[in-house]
Amino acid sequence: MKNTLFPVFLKTENAKFLIIGGGNIGLEKTETLLRQNPDIHLTIVSVSFKEELLQLVADKPNIKTFQKAYEVSDLSGMDYLVIATNNSEENRKIKAEANVAGIKVNAADQPAICDFYLGSIVNKGYLKIAFSTNGKSPVLARRLKEYFNEVIPENIDESITNLNEIRNQHKGDFVSKVNHLNEVTAVLSGKTGIASKKKESIKVIAAFAVGFLLAAILFKLLG
């Protein structure tokens, strides 16, 4: 089993995104990008647009739409491209031209021509988790997102903010700062008795959850 994907978290403030294709998938990907940054710089080029997509972007000056067929000049100045047309031959041509222009490409239903995959995203304020199954089962990525959305407390942001304050106010050198932060977060690491017990119970719960999920999948498959 080989998994060579390298997860990164892109800064979107200054990046320019392009979507080619304004149908169902174009709409889905636009919603996905807007969920991460409502002010994202996005251009959508499409021969025709789904009405819902036009309505979604109507009042957003940061999103530009061009009703026309793709041309290589559309790539000018773009950083990331999501291809979502219904023409896989055209998609391959767009991908090749984008790569020549140094642009990284995602193609919704053609993993073979993707330079990167989109993940299933848990958003809890400053905390962000992205799941990938290396393209093998996107639905499982979505299920994991739903599960962790439920189990991670909404107020995790308070802990992150508190730790950030400790971090910023620390007057010591790098080593003493890391030592201090290690101390205050030791309860999470399993180095204390309480944490190891908690960890054990979490393992048992996780094993049950996975077992339950597998049983449910088997039940569906067989029945």
Ligand SMILES: C[C@@]1(CC(=O)O)c2cc3[nH]c(cc4nc(cc5[nH]c(cc(n2)[C@H]1CCC(=O)O)[C@@](C)(CC(=O)O)[C@@H]5CCC(=O)O)C(CC(=O)O)=C4CCC(=O)O)c(CCC(=O)O)c3CC(=O)O
């Ligand atoms: C390779 C990848 C490329 C990419 O799109 O980036 C890809 C490819 C394909 N998806 C397909 C199907 C489905 N995709 C979803 C959902 C999502 N797909 C996403 C990502 C990815 N999908 C990348 C790999 C991610 C990874 O590594 O796990 C998510 C996580 C993120 C996002 O899209 O934003 C998003 C969840 C969003 C959320 O969290 O809600 C569902 C379920 C649903 O819609 O509920 C189904 C149906 C069930 C199923 O098949 O599992 C098909 C077959 C199409 C066909 O059969 O025709 C292909 C093509 C193929 O595999 O050949």
Ligand SMILES: NC(=O)C1=CN([C@@H]2O[C@H](COP(=O)(O)OP(=O)(O)OC[C@H]3O[C@@H](n4cnc5c(N)ncnc54)[C@H](O)[C@@H]3O)[C@@H](O)[C@H]2O)C=CC1
């Ligand atoms: N809709 C879905 O849930 C899924 C769709 N797919 C696949 O993803 C692809 C896209 O799906 P949809 O968004 O549903 O299709 P769609 O037909 O709704 O949208 C495709 C859009 O691309 C535009 N387009 C086509 N050629 C173009 C070009 N040369 N330049 C600019 N725009 C162009 C069309 O005008 C149209 O608006 C299809 O290949 C489909 O088979 C795969 C999995 C699920």
